Amino acid sequence: MRTDENKKMEALGGFCSSFYILCCIILSLPASNIVSGVVTVGGNDPGKECVFPFVYDKNTYFECTTINNNRIPWCATTSDYPQDKKWGNCPFTGPSTTGGNSNGAPCQFPFKYKNKDYYNCTTDSEKSKRLWCATTSDYAQDPKWGYCPTSGVVTVGGNDPGKECVFPFVYDKNTYFECTTINNNRIPWCATTSDYPQDQKWGNCPFTGIVTVGGNDPGKQCVFPFVYEKKMYFECTTINNENIPWCATTSDYTQDKKWGNCPFTAG
Secondary structure, three states, X not given: OOOHHHHHHHHHHHHHHHHHHHHHHHHHOOOOOEEEEEEOEOOOOOOOEEEEOEEEOOEEEOOOEOOOOOXXXXXXXXXXXXXXXXXXXXXXXXXXXXXXXXXXOEEEEOEEEOOEEEOOOEOOOOOOOOOEXXXXXXXXXXXXXXXXXXXXXXXXXXXXXXXXOOOOEEEOOEEEOOOEOOOOOOOOEXXXXXXXXXXXXXXXXXXXXXXXXXXXOOOXXXXXXXXXXXXXXXXXXXXXXXXXXXXXXXXXXXXHOOEEEOOXXXX
């Protein structure tokens, strides 16, 4: 004979089994996509809100991503990107500005200026050719702006020496946010204007090399380029050193006369 306790246990077991099945059904349902409130600009579906999460190249994204978009954040604008291929760029905040009329407010990207969307600082319409940006999304409606921080990297050589690098810059359809050695004999270089494809202005970037031994400044890194007897060197040289490669360890060898031997393996 079943006791009242047995009946209670059977009833509870049946409830738990039903609850377990219900949980499995719920968990097996696809996650709901959420409209984010982030309104896109550009892309092939501008003016729409981002939809998260979305799947791209077998990865799931819960926020805007810069993958395969020249470091510009973007998102899907429908719940099924693999099928719909609808997307747009996400607005984002850049560096704090100086000067202008924005009291140090940060850049807003993209910003619209003369019916064009800008995703980085520009020298357009700036007589001094200093980089600037809008600090509101629509400059025509709310003309707030400021100057962008400069890179601080002063070029040597190239066709525009003594100028600061301008980042980012576009070369051969790729966007660079730092000096690159591409097509320059492994010597880092950068653009010195905001529009390299049009201006073709560039210079080599100073860089440090291997740690020296011997010489009069051992243990210091080579500094490239350096000038010796009116010639600029971007790598170690054996000139006037009994075929032993050496380099300067300061940016001005003529003044400092600091140098060291470059470690090498005898052939």
